[in-house]
Amino acid sequence: MNKLILVLSFVLLSSNGLAVQKVIYPSMENIRETRFQDLFEILEQALDITRPDFGDYELSPTPFPMTESRMLQEVKSGKIIDVIWSSTSPKKEEELRPIRIPLRKGILGYRISFIHKEHQIIFDQVNTVDDLKKFHVGQGIGWGDIDVYKHNNIPVSYAPYTTLFSLIGPRRFNLFPRGVNEIYKEYAVHGESNPTLTIEDGIVLYYPWPYYFFTSKENEKLAIRLEAGLARMIKDGSFEAIFNKYNADAIRKAELGKRRLITLENPFIPAETPLNRSELWFKPALDSLN
Numbered sequence: 451m452n453k454l455i456l457v458l459s460f461v462l463l464s465s466n467g468l469a470v471q472k473v474i475y476p477s478m479e480n481i482r483e484t485r486f487q488d489l490f491e492i493l494e495q496a497l498d499i500t501r502p503d504f505g506d507y508e509l510s511p512t513p514f515p516m517t518e519s520r521m522l523q524e525v526k527s528g529k530i531i532d533v534i535w536s537s538t539s540p541k542k543e544e545e546l547r548p549i550r551i552p553l554r555k556g557i558l559g560y561r562i563s564f565i566h567k568e569h570q571i572i573f574d575q576v577n578t579v580d581d582l583k584k585f586h587v588g589q590g591i592g593w594g595d596i597d598v599y600k601h602n603n604i605p606v607s608y609a610p611y612t613t614l615f616s617l618i619g620p621r622r623f624n625l626f627p628r629g630v631n632e633i634y635k636e637y638a639v640h641g642e643s644n645p646t647l648t649i650e651d652g653i654v655l656y657y658p659w660p661y662y663f664f665t666s667k668e669n670e671k672l673a674i675r676l677e678a679g680l681a682r683m684i685k686d687g688s689f690e691a692i693f694n695k696y697n698a699d700a701i702r703k704a705e706l707g708k709r710r711l712i713t714l715e716n717p718f719i720p721a722e723t724p725l726n727r728s729e730l731w732f733k734p735a736l737d738s739l740n
Contacts, residue, residue: 472510528665565626588614630701
């Protein structure tokens with residue numbers, strides 16, 4: 451019996467005597483989905499690099515996909531999901547435990563839009579926030595960006611993420627802004643099935659948009675582990691390497707220096723946002739933007 455107990459104990463514990471930490475993250479709506487591959491890699495690397503201090507881990511997705519609003523509810527309870535990635539807001543940071551290292555260096559704040567292919571000539575005349583107020587923006591259900599557009603008095607509608615690409619065709623809305631790092635991957639996935647869809651070629655929107663890992667407030671152990679892992683990745687250069695791996699090609703294609711910059715106000719940034727840590731943020735050559 452004693453021998454059996456020892457064997458079971460060995461199975462349940464990692465080599466350094468720490469229990470295996472189970473980490474459940476959100477599954478994707480579409481098996482072809484590629485927009486979160488970088489975050490999977492960052493999450494896995496952050497857990498792996500902290501293995502000597504925190505022990506082994508076991509990563510697994512939820513058994514079914516969820517909307518962002520549902521994910522926020524579930525990670526708060528800590529019963530189905532252990533960690534999510536999301537834009538931040540005062541409410542989220544009040545209800546959840548943020549890990550305040552912007553996962554994509556804030557590149558999500560630089561937005562290029564999907565539009566109807568017949569509308570480029572119209573958007574060639576857009577230069578200011580006031581110009582944008584004439585158009586309707588599409589967003590996903592529960593996305594924090596909705597409040598940013600509303601604050602700037604830009605009309606906004608929302609629908610399930612996977613339907614947004616097809617709604618531009620019937621002209622349900624005029625533009626669907628996406629992060630510089632997202633739009634080209636999404637066009638590769640959704641462009642063929644939506645032949646009226648194209649990428650607008652003259653404008654880049656900008657609003658500060660930190661994107662963090664979040665856990666429940668009760669899961670402090672995981673939060674501390676992720677903070678430690680991300681800090682080590684920044685120090686050893688692996689964080690920057692993952693950023694470049696997934697974003698360098700999109701940054702090149704976007705040619706941000708040739709686009710007209712339109713800045714939107716975002717009053718929903720928490721005071722604790724580490725905006726003063728320049729090493730954490732993507733900074734394009736803004737001086738070359740019109």
